[in-house]
Structures are given as C-alpha cells and as structure tokens.
Amino acid sequence: MKLRTLMRHAKEGAKSLGRNGWMTFASISAVTVALLLVGLFLTVMLNLNSIASQVENNVEVRVFIDRTATKEQQETLKNQLQQLSHVKSVTFVSKEQGLEDFIKSMGDDGDVFKSMKGKENPLPDAFVVKTDKPKETIDVAKAAKELNYVDEVNYGRDYVEKLFHVVDILRNIGLVLIVGLLFTSIFLIANTIKLTIVARRREIEIMKLVGATDAFVRWPYFIEGLMLGVLGSIIPFLLIAIGYHQVYDWFIGKNYQTYLFVKLIPYEKMTLYLGGLLVLLGAVIGVWGSLTSVRKFLKV
Amino acid sequence: MKLRTLMRHAKEGAKSLGRNGWMTFASISAVTVALLLVGLFLTVMLNLNSIASQVENNVEVRVFIDRTATKEQQETLKNQLQQLSHVKSVTFVSKEQGLEDFIKSMGDDGDVFKSMKGKENPLPDAFVVKTDKPKETIDVAKAAKELNYVDEVNYGRDYVEKLFHVVDILRNIGLVLIVGLLFTSIFLIANTIKLTIVARRREIEIMKLVGATDAFVRWPYFIEGLMLGVLGSIIPFLLIAIGYHQVYDWFIGKNYQTYLFVKLIPYEKMTLYLGGLLVLLGAVIGVWGSLTSVRKFLKV
C-alpha cells in the first residue's frame, strides 16, 4: 500500500470519528466505563492478592526442643532442620524469649500471662523455622516432628490450614470475577462498536459497490477502532491512577502499613502496568470489535 | 387508549423484537452479560458481608475477676456488668474452664500449655460479656475496667480493632465496587439499547410524518424495552441460581459451615431476592433505555 493511501485512511478514520458524533461518544464511553471497571477490580484484586501473600509469608514452624537435650544435641537438631527441603532459615528462640514473644503476640490479652514469667514458664526452648514457600510449612512441620529431641511442633495448624483454605477460596473467587469481568467488558465493548458499525452497513455496501476493495474499506475502520479504544482507556487510567494515589497515601498516612503488617503494591509499579494494560486492552478490543463487525458487511 | 390499541402495541413490540433479529440479540445479550456480572458480585458481596457480621458477632469481652473477691462481690460485679448499656449477656467462666477454652482455642498449639492445668493455672475466674452490637465491645470493655474487683479486661483489643478496621475497609470497597458496577451496567445496557434504536431513527421519523402521535410511537418501544430487559435477566438468574446451589452444597458438603464457623446465606432466600432484583433491574433499565432513546427522535 502506498504511504499516501495509508495517510488517506488515517485521515478518513479520524474524520469519521468526528462525523459520527454521538455514536463515537457511545463507543468511547462504553470502552471507558468497561475499562474503568476492569481497572478498578484489577487494582483491588492485585492488592488483595499481594496482601494475602504477605500474610501467608508470616507463617512459621515452631519446633520445641526436648528439655533433656544437651547443647550438642540441639546443634544436631538445628543441622537436621536446616537440611530439610524447603527450609529457608532456622533461628534459636530461648524459652524466656518465647514467652515474651507469646505475650506480645497476644497484645493486651497477654497481660494475664505475665505471671508465668520466671520459673513458672511452661514453654521449652524452640527453633523457629521459616520455609521458602508458605505451603511447605505443613510438610516441614511433619518432617520436623520425626526428628530426635523434638518435644512438640507447632505451626498453628488450624490457623494455617484455615488461612490457606480461605486465601485459596478468595483467590479463586477473585480470579473468576476478574476473568468474568474481562470477558464481559470485551463483549460489551465489541457489542457496542458492532452496533455503531451496523448503523453504517449501508455505507460499507456503497463503498464496495463503487469499487473499493475489502482492505480499502477496512483500513479507516481499523484506525477508528484503534482510536476509540485508546481514547476510551485514557479516562479510566487517569481516574484509577489518581484514585490509587489517594488510597495509597491515605493507607500510609494512617500507618496501616505497620499496623496491619501489610503493604500495598507500590504506586509507580501499579500505575505503570495498569496504564499499559488498559491502553493495550482498549486498543485490541477496539480494533478487534471494529474489524469483526465490518467483515460481515464486506460480502457485497 | 382503547384496549384494541394496547393490544396492537404489544403485538408490534413483540414483532419488532423478532424482525430486528440480531439487534435484539445484541441488546438482550448486553442485558444478560451485565446482569450476570451484577448478580455474581451481589451474591459474593452479600455473602462476604454476612460472613463478616458473623465473625464480628463472635467478639466478646472477658472480664477477669480479682482473686480476692468474695462470692457476693462477684455477684455485685455481675449485676453492674449487666447494667452497662449494650450488654446482651454475662456468663461466669471458672478459671479451669477458662484454661480449657484457651487451650482449645489454640488448637494444636495449645498442647504446650497443658502443663499449666491444676494449680499452675495462671488464669483467674472471669465473666464473658457479649454486647448487642459488635462495635460496642470497645466501650463496654472500657466501662468494665472501671468497676471494682476487676483484675483485667480482655477483648482482644488489637485483634478486634484490626478486625473492625479491615471489615470496614472491605465493606467500603465492596460497596464502591457494587455501586460502580451497577451504574456501569445500567449505562452499558442503556447505551446498547440506545444504539439499536438510533439505527431505527428513520423509522421513528417516518411514523411521525405519517401522523403518529408520540405516545403511539412510544408504546411498542416501551413493550420492546420491557421484554428485552426481562428476557435478558432470565439467563443470569438461572446461571447464578444454579451456580449458587452448587457452591452452597459444596460448602456444606465440605463442612465449612462448622470448620470456618461461618454460614452462607440460605439458598432459597438468596435466589428469591436475587431473582426479583434481576428481573426488576432488567425491566426498568430496558424500558428506561428504550424510552429515553426514542424521545430524542420524536421531535419531527
């Protein structure tokens, strides 16, 4: 194709956006609104997912050492623990430290246990084992239990299993929702674009009757679809970027980062990827919706 | 209006649905897809909300009684507690029972505390106070602290405040998402219907030029919009009803009801309200989208 012709198509595509006035508006706003929804959900879901991972990563195995074990035997046990697969780190925690940690972890409720400090301390010394993957905790705990000089292994089984279960369920729900939303949006956008193009079917037919090739008819629609999609993705991107900025600042300002032990996805990273994704999505759906709709009317 | 004329409009509306073939299809499927999304989210959100409420309702205040208090003094304290506003119930829990509960609540991790049973028990006797509204826990705990013969008040402050915070945030996110989704859906559906009707603007103009009143033109479109909306709400309703049934059965089958201490919203209640809501939503949006679109072209 000659460059001249390409220019002509680009010009026609842009002109057509203008002349179809409110139809263009209808299409762009469908893209805007659908992508806004997708972007919003994606932001929320990605953050929830990241938070869930952070929570999961807090899980650890506490291996209580038999009170009868000697220093050497403790060392052996430590080595054995380190050799277990998926073990990332093994840290010694004395019984005093253990009780301190426990009382602290209970927050205000820990006060009643303060009386246990000193010789009444019911806790033995322990190793805290961290795994490289949260889900390995369970296997590591089982393996640790089989080792010598291990009194008790404690990884909050109920809590951890419940946590993994809930997180899994939530992740699956989230995935279903986001995929459903994505398809819905694609469908609705394509549907809208299709309707605007059907309203112009006579136009396409006439072009064909006057001797235009399929490609010649299609090109301006390609450009139009592209512009629709890209234009439609700008507002959602801006809104989400600004909104996320607000939420992010608020989250840090309120000190939730430390308070809830979780971090949000960093602002720059989030907006960069989201922006790219939304523009890409808009452009692809726009072009695709446009071209597939035109195709039907080319058979003239 | 004569009944005969009303019949005529109903017939024309239905006929028009058929003759506009794939445009009707486009509209109905837009309704279907949007309502499916709304329904899906509503189901998920309502259940999460109900679960959050259940979790919140588990929150209780544990008032530890000073070991020096006599039986009478304990009775006085109980009465005083009962008189606090928002208190629903006050139950006595002996220190033995208290330790038992604690060990149980720790699940497997409780094992290391078993040694504390008997005279080493660090816990005093306590009253368990339940409030009528979860959020009152904090105030009740504060008030209880001021009473005589109270050793320690324990309501898992960190945990409870964190929980309320998280639940509040999640509820707000959910609300924003659901409202956003609803508006989006309304917009997208109305937009689609509008486009199908614009494609028929010439039709409306001709009717007017041949002497039809606005009402005469509008009625069949009213019926058409109504049918579009109602037809479009059937599939989402069925899909969600069936899907929810599956999930509900699976949830009970896996014993999550007892395992996670939460219940889903009962199946019959959910589907009844959801069905009503979706059909209503579809019908209203359908009619509204149809009539507002026609109006623009009546000025002929």
Next chain:
Amino acid sequence: MIDLIEMQDVWKSYANGVMAVNGISVHIDKGEFVYIVGPSGSGKSTFIKMMYREELPTRGKIFIDGTDITKLKQKQIPFLRRKIGVVFQDFKLLPKLTVYENIAFALEVIEENPRNIRKKVMEVLDLVNLKHKARSFPNELSGGEQQRVSIARSIVNNPTVVVADEPTGNLDPENAWTIMEIFERINNNGTTVVMATHNKEIVNRMVKRVIAIESGMIVRDDEQGEYGYEA
C-alpha cells in the same frame, strides 16, 4: 370556494444557509388540483414539506383549513398530518414492515377499526396494482413499486389533501397514467391534490392549474396552465 391552503410571504432558509424558498404567497382552494413545476433544486419539495410541518418556514404564515400551522404545538402536529396524505419523493417506507403493514400503519395511527383496515388496504393496493406484493418488504421491491406503495399509503385514509412529490418519477408511462387517474378520481370526490412533477407530458395532457417555482419564488401561476417555468 373556501381557501384550504394559504401561504403568506413564506421564506425558508436551511441550517446550512441555503435559501430554498424566498417569499411565496399562494392560495389553494378546497378541491383544486395543482401542479408544482420548476427546475431541480428550485424549492418544490421545500414548498411541499412546509405544508405538513416536516419543515418550519423561517418567516411567514401557512394556513391549512383556517389554522396557522406554523404556530402548532408539537402535540397537534400529528392531527395536521392525518389530514394530509403525502407521497414522499424518497418514498419513506418503514423498512421493517411489509407493504401491507406499511399502508395499514396509516390507518392504525388514526385507530381505525381493525375490521376495516384489511379491506381498505387491499383496496388501495389493488388500485396501484400491487396486491401481489402485499407481503414483500420495501427492500424487495423495485423503485416504481416502492413509489406506488407510498402513493397507496397517502390515499388510504381519505385525507383532505393529497400532497405528492414527483409521484411518477420512477414509473413507466402506463403506470404513471394509472396513478394520475387515481388522483383525478379522488380529486373529483373533493380531495385537494398538490403535485410536484417534472413530467411535461402529464402536465400538458391532464390540464390543471400550474404553479411554476424558480429559485424559491413563484414565477408563474396559471389556471389551465402547461408545463414550463419561464416567466
């Protein structure tokens, strides 16, 4: 005779600035038969469109049956249009309705009894020789057939005036004469007929009043006139 249609110094300029009608005053009596002639783009269609309020004049008054229709409220317009049967230059058939339904529509609009609708529609379809096309859709018709449907629709509800914009443009001479006979017959029954046309042969053979328009002005107005628009 009574004035049925009266225009008083009517002007029309379109949104894009084109001056289509430039000061027309005219009287048409009840029961008259009037040809409107003039070159392409001279303003005939605009003149006609103002009679049934498809276009509103920029200036001037138009009386139909004694009421100034430029003052009509939006709600009253349909009732004006029901008195006037229009044959549109571009036919204006409803694309989603069959030929039968297109014509029936004009009767449904006036809430005619359904029993009569069928009879009346088939009657006019017979007049324009299109009974066999009753169940076809407009896009399945030839140009001339579409034009005849538009004609049938314009007369089906016995309007006071029939306004026809080049109703024979797409018809062969034989069909054209059939149509002219129909117009003559309804005219004899008291219906006023206003017809824009380029058909010299018809104007000269079926002699009637001729109003010639050029550049949006009346350049000639002859009882028993003949085709031509040189002043």
Next chain:
Amino acid sequence: MIDLIEMQDVWKSYANGVMAVNGISVHIDKGEFVYIVGPSGSGKSTFIKMMYREELPTRGKIFIDGTDITKLKQKQIPFLRRKIGVVFQDFKLLPKLTVYENIAFALEVIEENPRNIRKKVMEVLDLVNLKHKARSFPNELSGGEQQRVSIARSIVNNPTVVVADEPTGNLDPENAWTIMEIFERINNNGTTVVMATHNKEIVNRMVKRVIAIESGMIVRDDEQGEYGYEA
C-alpha cells in the same frame, strides 16, 4: 466490433421466490448506447445489477470484456466494478461524506494521485451544474441534485461502461437533457452506455438501440428503436 457485455441465458430469482429475470441472452458491443425500457417491476434494475455483481444470477453466464463475472472470486469483484460506472436508481450516496468527497471516493479507491482528484471532481461537478453544492451533505440536497451527484460519480473515473438506472427520473427536462448530452459525449468518446429509463421523450428523440423487457424477458430489441414494450 467486440462484444463488451454478453449474457447467456441468464435467470434470476430472489430469495423470496420472485422470478425477476427469466432467461435473458443479449450482446452489447463496445461503444454502444442502449436503452432498457419496460414497465415498473419488469426486471430492468435486476438486469443492470447483475452486470456489476450487485446481484448474482441464479443461472447463466455473464461476460464482461471476455471474463465470466459469475465466476469471479470475491477479491476480483472490486476491479470489475471500477470498469463500470453506475448511476443507482436510489443514488447510493455516502451520507457522511460531502458531495465532493462522495465523488472523490471513486477516485481514491483506484489510488488516483490526489493532485488529479480535485481537478477531476470539480470538472464533473461542473458538468452536472453542482459546483456550488460541493460542500453539502447528501441529505441537504434536493432529489434531483442527489441524482446528479450519483451521475457525476459514475463518470468521474472514465469507466469502460456507464450503467445508469433511470438517471433522469428526478430531473426536470432541461437538466435531463444536460445529462443526456453528457452521456452522448462520453459515448462518442468510446464509453459504452446502458441506461434503463421510463422517459419516452428522451428515448424517442435521442434515437439509439432499445431493449424492451417485460416480466424478466426481452420482448423487443431494436437498433434505432423507440419507446415501447409491446412486442
């Protein structure tokens, strides 16, 4: 002379069962001027539409310039259509393009140099007396003006054949003759002209070959014929 258009026993029945063309065989030589006459609904437009593949015959062969166009692949059809300038009975102007752009479109399609486009478009607009409407949109034109735009578009890219379906139906006699002179001129320059018409006066005064169609069959085919379709 060389056969430019040849139909061999061509039949056409539409999807709804209407038999529009029933066994037509005809030769049209390069450089001929042919009128197609016949009553409304006799199959003239269908006959014409088959020449540029708007409609595909149900049976039979159609050769244009030696190739059987009923066998054309979808991709080749545009190139057939570029050889044939068509004046459509319903004009078929692109509603979103101005008059100028509508005509320019036919040149852009063949990737004509933009420098020439402007010149050529203004030339044909001048021929049909519509230079002053270049920037109007189709819905801002009178019926006859739209028809003339369609005519201008059909001749702008110097096609081998001009096929015109009632090109004077909406024109006053003066404009009609202007158009006929244009057709005669391009015909003298070697362009084949096929024109369906109801205009008796034109056919009888500008004497050419006349093919009469009735009920989808050729009932008469006279060199130097006159209007009429009684066999």
